[in-house]
Amino acid sequence: MMQKIRIGIVGYGNLGKGAELAVKHNPDMELVAVFSRRHLTETNSGVPAVFLADVANYREKVDVMLLCGGSATDLVEQGPQLAALFNTVDSFDTHAKIPGYFATMDQVAKEAGTVATISVGWDPGLFSLNRLLAGAVLPQGTDYTFWGKGVSQGHSDALRHVPGVKEAKQYTIPREAIVSAVRSGQNPASSSAESHIRDCYVVAQPGADLAAIETKIKTMPHYFAGYETHVTFLSEEEFQANHTGIPHGGVVLRSGKTSPAVGHVIEFGLKLDSNPEFTSSVLVAYARATYRLAQHKFTGACTVFDIPFAWLSPKSGEELRRELL
Amino acid sequence: MMQKIRIGIVGYGNLGKGAELAVKHNPDMELVAVFSRRHLTETNSGVPAVFLADVANYREKVDVMLLCGGSATDLVEQGPQLAALFNTVDSFDTHAKIPGYFATMDQVAKEAGTVATISVGWDPGLFSLNRLLAGAVLPQGTDYTFWGKGVSQGHSDALRHVPGVKEAKQYTIPREAIVSAVRSGQNPASSSAESHIRDCYVVAQPGADLAAIETKIKTMPHYFAGYETHVTFLSEEEFQANHTGIPHGGVVLRSGKTSPAVGHVIEFGLKLDSNPEFTSSVLVAYARATYRLAQHKFTGACTVFDIPFAWLSPKSGEELRRELL
Ligand SMILES: NC(=O)c1ccc[n+]([C@@H]2O[C@H](COP(=O)([O-])OP(=O)(O)OC[C@H]3O[C@@H](n4cnc5c(N)ncnc54)[C@H](OP(=O)(O)O)[C@@H]3O)[C@@H](O)[C@H]2O)c1
Ligand SMILES: NC(=O)c1ccc[n+]([C@@H]2O[C@H](COP(=O)([O-])OP(=O)(O)OC[C@H]3O[C@@H](n4cnc5c(N)ncnc54)[C@H](OP(=O)(O)O)[C@@H]3O)[C@@H](O)[C@H]2O)c1
Numbered sequence: 287m288m289q290k291i292r293i294g295i296v297g298y299g300n301l302g303k304g305a306e307l308a309v310k311h312n313p314d315m316e317l318v319a320v321f322s323r324r325h326l327t328e329t330n331s332g333v334p335a336v337f338l339a340d341v342a343n344y345r346e347k348v349d350v351m352l353l354c355g356g357s358a359t360d361l362v363e364q365g366p367q368l369a370a371l372f373n374t375v376d377s378f379d380t381h382a383k384i385p386g387y388f389a390t391m392d393q394v395a396k397e398a399g400t401v402a403t404i405s406v407g408w409d410p411g412l413f414s415l416n417r418l419l420a421g422a423v424l425p426q427g428t429d430y431t432f433w434g435k436g437v438s439q440g441h442s443d444a445l446r447h448v449p450g451v452k453e454a455k456q457y458t459i460p461r462e463a464i465v466s467a468v469r470s471g472q473n474p475a476s477s478s479a480e481s482h483i484r485d486c487y488v489v490a491q492p493g494a495d496l497a498a499i500e501t502k503i504k505t506m507p508h509y510f511a512g513y514e515t516h517v518t519f520l521s522e523e524e525f526q527a528n529h530t531g532i533p534h535g536g537v538v539l540r541s542g543k544t545s546p547a548v549g550h551v552i553e554f555g556l557k558l559d560s561n562p563e564f565t566s567s568v569l570v571a572y573a574r575a576t577y578r579l580a581q582h583k584f585t586g587a588c589t590v591f592d593i594p595f596a597w598l599s600p601k602s603g604e605e606l607r608r609e610l611l
Numbered sequence: 612m613m614q615k616i617r618i619g620i621v622g623y624g625n626l627g628k629g630a631e632l633a634v635k636h637n638p639d640m641e642l643v644a645v646f647s648r649r650h651l652t653e654t655n656s657g658v659p660a661v662f663l664a665d666v667a668n669y670r671e672k673v674d675v676m677l678l679c680g681g682s683a684t685d686l687v688e689q690g691p692q693l694a695a696l697f698n699t700v701d702s703f704d705t706h707a708k709i710p711g712y713f714a715t716m717d718q719v720a721k722e723a724g725t726v727a728t729i730s731v732g733w734d735p736g737l738f739s740l741n742r743l744l745a746g747a748v749l750p751q752g753t754d755y756t757f758w759g760k761g762v763s764q765g766h767s768d769a770l771r772h773v774p775g776v777k778e779a780k781q782y783t784i785p786r787e788a789i790v791s792a793v794r795s796g797q798n799p800a801s802s803s804a805e806s807h808i809r810d811c812y813v814v815a816q817p818g819a820d821l822a823a824i825e826t827k828i829k830t831m832p833h834y835f836a837g838y839e840t841h842v843t844f845l846s847e848e849e850f851q852a853n854h855t856g857i858p859h860g861g862v863v864l865r866s867g868k869t870s871p872a873v874g875h876v877i878e879f880g881l882k883l884d885s886n887p888e889f890t891s892s893v894l895v896a897y898a899r900a901t902y903r904l905a906q907h908k909f910t911g912a913c914t915v916f917d918i919p920f921a922w923l924s925p926k927s928g929e930e931l932r933r934e935l936l
Contacts, residue, residue, distance in 0.1 A: 307870055311750045385933050405936055412744070414936045415920055416879075419737070421935070422896040422923035423889075425636045469882070544888040545632055551882040554741075556875070557794070563869040564748075571747040591921040591931050595740055598747035606916050608710055610742045611735045 290316040291577045293570070294348035296338065296368060298322045298329070300532065301377065302354035304566030306331050312570060314600045318348050345371055349580070350573040352376075354566065362387065369394045369402040369587075373580045375572050377407040377565055384410070392587035401579045402587045406572045407565040408556055409433075413538045415590050416554035420540035424550060427542020430468050432460035432481060436534025436561065444509045445486055448502050450494030453522065455529045457485040460536070468539050471549045484515045489525045534561035571598045615641040616902045618895070619673035621663065621693060623647045623654070625857065626702065627679035629891030631656050637895060639925045643673050670696055674905070675898040677701075679891065687712065694719045694727040694912075698905045700897050702732040702890055709735070717912035726904045727912045731897045732890040733881055734758075738863045740915050741879035745865035749875060752867020755793050757785035757806060761859025761886065769834045770811055773827050775819030778847065780854045782810040785861070793864050796874045809840045814850045859886035896923045 293309050295302050298320050306329065309317045319334045320326070321344075326335035336344070353376035355364050361378050368374050369391050378387050384405055395402040405411065409431070417429055438458050445454035464481050467474045486503060490496055500517045503510055537555040544550065558564040572590070575597035579588065596603055618634050620627050623645050631654065634642045644659045645651070646669075651660035661669070678701035680689050686703050693699050694716050703712050709730055716727040730736065734756070742754055763783050770779035789806050792799045811828060815821055825842045828835055845854075862880040869875065883889040897915070900922035904913065921928055 304869070311869070381936075384936055385929065388932055405932075410936045412748075412877075415744075417935045418920045418924055418931060419740075422899075422920070422925075423737075423892050471882070471884075544629070544636070544885065544892055548884045548888050550884060550889050551880075552737075553878070553880040553882075555878040555880070557796070557878075558875045559796075559873045560869065560875075563873050564875050567748050567869055574747075589932060589936060591928070591936070592919045594917045594919050595743045595747070596916040599743055600747075603916070604710070606743060607713055607730075607914060610746070611706075611709055611730050611739045611914055611916070 288314070290314055291574060292316055292318050292347060292349045293573055294318050294321060294341075294344060294351045294372070295354055296321045296341070296351055296364060297354035297356075297360060298324075298326060298335070299354060299356070300562035301566050301569070302352075303330060304560070304563040305352045305354055305569055306333070307563060308567040308570040311567075312574070312600070314574070315570070319344065321351075341368070342371055348372055350375060350576050352566070352569050352573060354569075365402070365404070366390050366394045369400055370398045371400075373401045373576050375403045375406050375569050375576050377411070377569060378405045379407065379410055381410070388587050388589070396586045399585050401576050401584055403572050403576045403579075403589065403593070404587055405589055406569050408558075408568060409536070411565075411568055411590055412556070413536070413554070416538045416552070417540070418591060420538075420542075420552040424540055424542030424544070424552065426544070427540050428473050430481075430539040430541070431536065432465055432539075433536040434458035434460050434482065434534070436536070436558070437532050439532075441484065441486075441509055444506065445488060445503060448499055448506075450491050450499045451488055452491050453489040453525055455487050455525075457487075459483040459485055465537065465539075468541055469551055469553065471541055471551055473541055479512045482513065484510055484513045486515065486517045487525065487529050488517060488519050489522050490519055531559065532561045534558050534564075574598060574600065613639070615639055616899060617641055617643050617672060617674045618898055619643050619646060619666075619669060619676045619697070620679055621646045621666070621676055621689060622679035622681075622685060623649070623651060623660070624679060624681070625887035626891050626894070627677075628655060629885070629888040630677045630679055630894055631658070632888060633892040633895040636892075637899070637925070640895070640898070644669065646676075666693070667696055673697055675700060675901050677891070677894050677898060679894075690727070690729070691715050691719045694725055695723045696725075698726045698901050700728045700731055700894050700901050702736070702894060703730045704732065704735055706735070713912050713914070721911045724910050726901050726909055728897050728901045728904075728914065728918070729912055730914055731894050733883075733893060734861070736890075736893055736915055737881070738861070738879065741863045741877070742865070743916060745863075745867075745877040749865055749867030749869070749877065751869070752865050753798050755806075755864040755866070756861065757790055757864075758861040759783035759785050759807065759859070761861070761883070762857050764857075766809065766811075766834055769831065770813060770828060773824055773831075775816050775824045776813055777816050778814040778850055780812050780850075782812075784808040784810055790862065790864075793866055794876055794878065796866055796876055798866055804837045807838065809835055809838045811840065811842045812850060812854050813842060813844050814847050815844055856884065857886045859883050859889075899923060899925065
């Protein structure tokens with residue numbers, strides 16, 4: 287048996303706990319420790335919980351660090367700090383800031399002699415890969431992305447800030463008629479608001495004015511105004527019973543032509559019972575590729591676009607060609 | 612403007628004609644010539660048609676040669692001959708022979724200092740990529756491939772060999788109930804015969820015994836016996852009006868779990884009005900990657916598994932990160 291790839295996890299939220307599960311499904315890897323800014327007393331799997339300030343002690347003990355902090359505030363700080371010490375994989379998803387984050391991580395990683403694989407997950411991540419592939423194969427065409435059915439954390443947070451709301455969850459649902467139109471080769475012009483429905487489940491504070499809450503939600507700019515929005519009030523018990531999961535998914539489609547009457551549709555879709563468990567499984571597969579990049583003396587930042595799929599798999603090139611091609 | 616990638620096409624059948632169209636959609640490429648074993652007088656696009664025996668004269672004039680011959684007999688001969696002279700991309704799809712073909716092409720290309728990208732297309736090709744990706748992300752899971760709705764050339768040929776048959780086409784159709792079961796996270800155990808319907812459209816010779824033809828088809832071993840097979844007889848006019856296209860497509864799914872009650876489904880699907888026009892569009896995208904591999908001094912054989920997606924696109928890494936990630 288070859289030496290296992292030694293994995294560390296930084297940040298013990300949804301993604302960090304998902305990564306802890308995902309490493310177990312990969313016999314060529316072992317989890318060394320979970321690093322947190324909090325003083326955790328234990329982890330679900332029993333691996334040591336280490337205070338993040340002590341992470342530098344693990345330089346020789348961890349091959350790839352999975353950065354599982356939030357994109358908004360954690361990764362912009364932790365990314366460069368950790369890329370200076372370790373090979374890293376993260377799921378940075380603040381779209382507009384990706385070029386800047388890439389540049390910073392690239393510089394830090396090149397100086398440190400490490401590999402920093404950024405923006406891994408499903409969107410950005412697997413969805414991005416499919417946009418690239420479909421665009422390269424069908425240069426003449428139109429891209430579509432539909433999200434859901436799934437929980438939008440940002441919209442759920444927005445609901446919880448409405449006065450009178452105790453607990454809430456928002457599901458984004460693609461409009462089936464538009465998805466079907468794209469699948470059948472039509473090219474409907476439609477905005478995100480026309481393509482998605484926002485379905486809200488709200489537990490109100492006792493005595494709250496439900497009509498006022500509903501109006502406040504449906505007219506909230508940026509989040510709900512302009513969208514077909516449904517609001518359902520329910521009891522705390524019903525909420526706990528049916529709305530604590532974090533499912534998500536969606537589809538990326540490209541509809542294109544190779545000659546005037548000859549069209550094609552390329553579709554990639556995900557149906558995920560748990561957004562963080564799936565996302566962290568993608569991180570773990572890219573940890574394997576990151577390890578191999580480091581072994582090949584690559585240094586600097588890279589993205590899913592730069593990594594051949596062969597490096598994601600524990601199988602040899604020969605096995606892959608025989609079994610999967 | 613940078614120097615364009617100079618493309619040659621070997622073999623002027625369905626795929627060769629599709630490649631001729633596809634190159635036009637890629638402004639960073641130009642088509643130099645079509646090479647054929649036949650003495651062709653002209654091509655659809657007006658590029659020169661060159662007798663294949665003269666191909667060596669084009670060594671300095673073509674950057675990447677697209678090998679569009681048939682897998683059964685053409686590529687096994689032409690592949691090694693042409694890889695000794697040019698960087699090549701082919702769509703070799705005789706599954707059981709891929710390891711041997713890879714080894715031969717690898718040796719020839721390494722000796723000649725060329726790149727040979729083999730087995731490019733949609734299956735093998737894009738479907739294979741998705742099997743690899745999904746398996747790496749969800750190590751605990753089951754793969755499914757459904758083909759169709761589309762024309763099976765092999766089964767159509769088999770129909771045409773039945774006595775009394777003048778013209779015929781066979782469509783492979785996936786059984787929707789099984790595809791839906793997989794999509795909903797169930798893991799139905801089902802053979803190819805259980806998952807697909809074979810739909811045959813047959814023009815009979817005048818006076819032929821239709822019942823006998825139908826029985827002969829439905830009991831044909833390897834091809835139709837064991838499958839739900841439908842046979843429809845039609846006139847030559849109806850056949851010409853409705854059954855001359857070569858549509859195809861299908862879906863690759865992986866259904867897997869990350870914890871006991873948490874499942875996910877990854878799906879990649881194609882709906883193609885023309886199998887050869889789409890397949891050759893994939894070849895052309897991989898010609899760009901093959902050109903870049905050659906520029907980076909790589910030599911030998913490779914497959915879609917070995918090529919990062921960034922190399923398929925004419926865009927720079929920076930553009931790709933900004934626009935598609
Ligand atoms: N690319 C994609 O497809 C994709 C998909 C999903 C998510 N993401 C990204 O993943 C990021 C992380 O998502 P997440 O769901 O894991 O976020 P999260 O649960 O909020 O965790 C983020 C961080 O918050 C801290 N934390 C967690 N639980 C805490 C608690 N009870 N008290 C105090 N602090 C706590 C943890 O750091 P410490 O342990 O250090 O305190 C953790 O690393 C998101 O921001 C998003 O950018 C990307
Ligand atoms: N990987 C994938 O997803 C995928 C998908 C589809 C197909 N394929 C592969 O592509 C291969 C080629 O498919 P195809 O549909 O292009 O086959 P095709 O039309 O039969 O052409 C094969 C060769 O036959 C010769 N030819 C064509 N028309 C002819 C004619 N009228 N008379 C005499 N010779 C003729 C041509 O060579 P000359 O010009 O030299 O005579 C041509 O290169 C298939 O064998 C299959 O292996 C792969």
